[in-house]
Amino acid sequence: MHVVVVTKSTPDTAAKVTVDGSGNVTWKEAMVINPWDEYSVTEAVLLKEAHNIKTTVLTVGEEAHNEAVKQGLAIGCDQGIRVWDSTLANADSLQYSRAVAAAVQKLGDVDLVIFGKEQADTGTDQHVYQVGRKLGWNVIGSVFKIQEIDFAGKTIKVVRLVEQGKQVVAGKLPAVISVVKDINEPKYPSFMGIRKASKAEIPVWDGAALGVDFGLPGVKVSAYQNPPERAGKVQMIDGDSADEKARKLVEKLFEDKVL
Amino acid sequence: MTSVFVWLEHFDGVLVQPSREALGAAGTLGGKITGLVFGKNVDAVVKAAFHAGADEIIKVDDETLETFRFEPYVALLTKIVKDNTPDIVLAGHTTRGREIMGGAAADLDKGLLADCTELSLEGGRLKAVHPVYSGKVLSTIEIVSDGTQFATLRGRAFTPNEPDASRSGNVISASPVLAESDIASKVESFEASVGKVSLSDAAIIVSGGRGVGGPEGFAPIRELAEVLGAAVGASRATVDAGWIPYEHQVGQTGKVVSPDLYIAAGISGAIQHQAGMRTSKTIVAINKDADAPIFGLATYGIVGDLFELLPALTKVFKEKLGK
Numbered sequence A: 001m002h003v004v005v006v007t008k009s010t011p012d013t014a015a016k017v018t019v020d021g022s023g024n025v026t027w028k029e030a031m032v033i034n035p036w037d038e039y040s041v042t043e044a045v046l047l048k049e050a051h052n053i054k055t056t057v058l059t060v061g062e063e064a065h066n067e068a069v070k071q072g073l074a075i076g077c078d079q080g081i082r083v084w085d086s087t088l089a090n091a092d093s094l095q096y097s098r099a100v101a102a103a104v105q106k107l108g109d110v111d112l113v114i115f116g117k118e119q120a121d122t123g124t125d126q127h128v129y130q131v132g133r134k135l136g137w138n139v140i141g142s143v144f145k146i147q148e149i150d151f152a153g154k155t156i157k158v159v160r161l162v163e164q165g166k167q168v169v170a171g172k173l174p175a176v177i178s179v180v181k182d183i184n185e186p187k188y189p190s191f192m193g194i195r196k197a198s199k200a201e202i203p204v205w206d207g208a209a210l211g212v213d214f215g216l217p218g219v220k221v222s223a224y225q226n227p228p229e230r231a232g233k234v235q236m237i238d239g240d241s242a243d244e245k246a247r248k249l250v251e252k253l254f255e256d257k258v259l
Numbered sequence B: 001m002t003s004v005f006v007w008l009e010h011f012d013g014v015l016v017q018p019s020r021e022a023l024g025a026a027g028t029l030g031g032k033i034t035g036l037v038f039g040k041n042v043d044a045v046v047k048a049a050f051h052a053g054a055d056e057i058i059k060v061d062d063e064t065l066e067t068f069r070f071e072p073y074v075a076l077l078t079k080i081v082k083d084n085t086p087d088i089v090l091a092g093h094t095t096r097g098r099e100i101m102g103g104a105a106a107d108l109d110k111g112l113l114a115d116c117t118e119l120s121l122e123g124g125r126l127k128a129v130h131p132v133y134s135g136k137v138l139s140t141i142e143i144v145s146d147g148t149q150f151a152t153l154r155g156r157a158f159t160p161n162e163p164d165a166s167r168s169g170n171v172i173s174a175s176p177v178l179a180e181s182d183i184a185s186k187v188e189s190f191e192a193s194v195g196k197v198s199l200s201d202a203a204i205i206v207s208g209g210r211g212v213g214g215p216e217g218f219a220p221i222r223e224l225a226e227v228l229g230a231a232v233g234a235s236r237a238t239v240d241a242g243w244i245p246y247e248h249q250v251g252q253t254g255k256v257v258s259p260d261l262y263i264a265a266g267i268s269g270a271i272q273h274q275a276g277m278r279t280s281k282t283i284v285a286i287n288k289d290a291d292a293p294i295f296g297l298a299t300y301g302i303v304g305d306l307f308e309l310l311p312a313l314t315k316v317f318k319e320k321l322g323k
């Protein structure tokens, strides 16, 4: 019985990210675990505590992504793995999904793969579904709560969020799920946890180790640009009373044809 | 002629707004537009899809497709694309749109441009703009695989067609791929969310932040939203405090929205909140603190107490809108 959580590092959410003169994306701030993955990694550890299962935290990427793996180890995941070789340098979600599926298959005894809902940096909300298809497993996305999970009986029941409300979905294991914020209260590493994680070996599996070719991408990024500045400066609305300010604002909004 | 397939999402018998936008976007690419309608008793949706711009519909009407489920829907889209080899497949970047499109693109090993805010066709290849790093950077992305090209479109980034009730066309019926016994999941129940207007589709959003002071502080937000037919948004601080459910959260770890009008009351405007609303057309900020960062982004700002300003706004809008 084995749960794999897939994660990566992203620039700190408050980072000032810009495109420099050569068209490269740059920032100075540190990398942190993808904010959505605080929930997925915590959910894996909560499952481990409740069900006596093995947990693996997996990333695909360069060494910087070990930050996210270490956070998983520091809060209680059993082992970390990084998948990487140079053929993944400009990988798109198809190539990543082949890599994650191959790693999950190599681990062998996996019942559940957990993702965060999306990447806060270059996210497309695609990896989850593509990994599911590459594994041939069912996918339940945007999970807000795991209501029941029975590793022996191979069933899971969850609440998931869709635009119009919440659905209760029952399914079979093995499965791939993605989890949203508020599924749990994220766990943060303790000092001891950080020490343990910093000593852990994180093996790197390349295409040869996995016995697969990550294949060709379907998409490439051809350019990065800074977005246009918002037009104009703020217009402050003054007045002697709340009523007067409200009238002035509403007038402006009608003039601008916003309403 | 370019053939563009559009996967059409519907809920409660109604074609959803992002699907209308996808039909509008399909129209800008030129060529023939085939709408794909999967479900049970979908004739009203088929009709609406013609009115919204489809030239032809492939309809799959079956018990197993009554509510969206990943496996039967993905398998079906994959099969239809394989059999018909359209040049392009579009859908809204909604919860279900991401799932079915990502799944089918993976099955077929084709490129998918996800979460596009602009889309063009150059020399037969799709090219798109996709905001990254929470909208701090824009990326230009292109399909490099051969054959069918997939793209999902961000809500409110593309203009739907004016519905034209005189339009109709050919309806082709097809069969599902999976039988019930092949499907590993069941939707057991559904609970509709409270707000009437979905945040992602809303033309107007009224949002509250920590400045509302507590759960009951959302009352003046809701009253203004009601008068404007707006959706109710919230900052993460209020969601984390348990004042309002997560579904209302706008921002980096909530929803990304792009309404015509975003009214932020008692929200300081942290970078992570801005990530979710910076592309709103007009932004109104109401805050006690004249130095709040939200004023740096706003079109109009009012310094003052939201508990006085919101009721005053509600009153003036009521008069103006004749309610």
Ligand SMILES: Cc1cc2nc3c(=O)[nH]c(=O)nc-3n(C[C@H](O)[C@H](O)[C@H](O)COP(=O)(O)OP(=O)(O)OC[C@H]3O[C@@H](n4cnc5c(N)ncnc54)[C@H](O)[C@@H]3O)c2cc1C
Pocket (backbone or CB within 6 Å): A013, A035, B208, B209, B210, B211, B212, B234, B235, B236, B237, B238, B249, B250, B251, B252, B253, B254, B255, B265, B266, B267, B268, B269, B270, B271, B272, B273, B276, B286, B287, B288, B289, B292, B304, B305, B306, B307
């Ligand atoms: C990884 C990460 C992800 C995050 N994701 C999100 C996200 O998705 N969405 C999000 O919103 N935040 C997010 N945040 C949190 C964000 O950093 C801020 O903490 C949060 O947005 C602050 O919410 P606020 O503006 O409601 O509260 P505050 O910053 O406390 O601001 C309250 C404002 O209300 C004003 N005010 C008080 N009383 C009144 C009154 N009576 N009338 C008028 N104004 C009043 C104050 O002047 C102040 O400006 C994230 C943070 C991190 C680290």
Ligand SMILES: Nc1ncnc2c1ncn2[C@@H]1O[C@H](COP(=O)(O)O)[C@@H](O)[C@H]1O
Pocket (backbone or CB within 6 Å): A006, A007, A008, A034, A036, A037, A040, A058, A059, A060, A061, A096, A115, A116, A117, A118, A119, A122, A123, A124, A125, A126, A127, A128
């Ligand atoms: N290279 C990667 N390695 C590990 N996890 C990833 C990688 N890319 C995306 N993910 C995870 O996949 C989920 C969805 O990402 P995305 O589909 O890009 O929005 C998030 O939990 C990400 O952390």
